[in-house]
Amino acid sequence: QHQSLTTHYARFNSDEQRHHQLHVSLVTDLRDAIENDQLELYHQPQIDLRTGSIHGSEVLARWTHPEYGQISPEVFVQMAEDVGIINNLTLWVMKRAFQQQAQLIRNGHCRRLSINISASDIYIPDLANRVVELAHRYHIPTNLISLELTESVMVEDYNWLKQLISALSASGIEVSIDDYGTGYSSLYFLSQLPFTELKIDRSFVRDLHKSGRHQSIVRATTDMARSLGVMVVAEGVETEEAEALLRRYGVDVSQGYYYSRPLPFQQYQAYVERMDSV
Ligand code: C2E
Numbered sequence: 001q002h003q004s005l006t007t008h009y010a011r012f013n014s015d016e017q018r019h020h021q022l023h024v025s026l027v028t029d030l031r032d033a034i035e036n037d038q039l040e041l042y043h044q045p046q047i048d049l050r051t052g053s054i055h056g057s058e059v060l061a062r063w064t065h066p067e068y069g070q071i072s073p074e075v076f077v078q079m080a081e082d083v084g085i086i087n088n089l090t091l092w093v094m095k096r097a098f099q100q101q102a103q104l105i106r107n108g109h110c111r112r113l114s115i116n117i118s119a120s121d122i123y124i125p126d127l128a129n130r131v132v133e134l135a136h137r138y139h140i141p142t143n144l145i146s147l148e149l150t151e152s153v154m155v156e157d158y159n160w161l162k163q164l165i166s167a168l169s170a171s172g173i174e175v176s177i178d179d180y181g182t183g184y185s186s187l188y189f190l191s192q193l194p195f196t197e198l199k200i201d202r203s204f205v206r207d208l209h210k211s212g213r214h215q216s217i218v219r220a221t222t223d224m225a226r227s228l229g230v231m232v233v234a235e236g237v238e239t240e241e242a243e244a245l246l247r248r249y250g251v252d253v254s255q256g257y258y259y260s261r262p263l264p265f266q267q268y269q270a271y272v273e274r275m276d277s278v
Pocket residue numbers: 044059060061072073074077090093116117118178179202235236237238255256257258262
């Protein structure tokens with residue numbers, strides 16, 4: 001019988017020993033799932049607000065556990081970070097994402113792809129060159145790749161971060177600050193590091209039309225980004241009203257349930273084909 005993971009955790013919470021055992025076996029399962037290609041990639045479309053066409057997609061990892069069913073990426077990504085296997089996860093995601101992107105390109109749909117990078121991934125030796133080599137192997141132009149660095153990466157070694165972002169940008173790869181406005185990125189970082197994109201966190205976007213404060217923040221952030229030559233993406237767009245405001249502020253790209261939930265690759269490809277044929 002299938003029981004949700006939360007139920008299991010809740011039941012074992014009082015029982016330290018078994019709680020620990022469940023954790024250990026989940027880590028083993030995750031390790032195996034990465035090694036045996038049992039994770040899946042979903043694509044959430046990103047819409048170009050000027051043209052209405054699909055700019056590209058953000059890839060999001062999915063894990064269906066044979067016993068516990070769907071496990072949220074918030075849970076298994078955190079787990080992978082805690083036990084030190086996040087680099088394997090990220091490299092797996094990258095490889096699979098490029099395979100799928102190559103298929104899109106072969107079918108005549110040149111679209112950008114955004115990949116989430118965890119803080120400790122920045123220490124993967126020679127990361128910039130590895131991304132470039134992997135892109136070449138799958139014949140992906142580097143300017144169709146974007147790496148999303150969560151804001152929490154800003155507490156990491158500054159010089160190392162600067163080197164990495166410079167190397168990525170020099171190779172034509174876009175570098176995005178994810179969850180912008182919720183964490184640690186200061187205007188100093190923004191002025192010193194060659195980011196190419198800023199992703200406004202969905203907490204500012206969700207109820208945009210109801211919050212004058214959020215409107216001021218999103219508008220000012222967009223103005224600043226534009227004058228720095230940095231592209232602006234809004235995430236968590238759920239309503240027509242939010243989209244109208246974002247367009248008025250000059251936000252470049254919009255992503256959220258209003259357009260589409262994250263889709264399995266085949267469905268994303270069908271979505272792109274439909275949009276390209278109208
Ligand atoms: P994120 O990078 O901020 O990704 C966006 C999350 O917001 C996704 O959740 C997406 O499904 C959700 N979302 C998109 N549009 C809307 C909307 O309109 N409303 C609401 N309420 N939510 C929306 P998801 O897929 O559950 O991923 C959660 C987090 O897990 C991601 O947050 C990211 O931090 C992490 N994650 C997911 N896949 C990966 C991965 O392959 N690698 C790494 N390092 N982290 C990942």
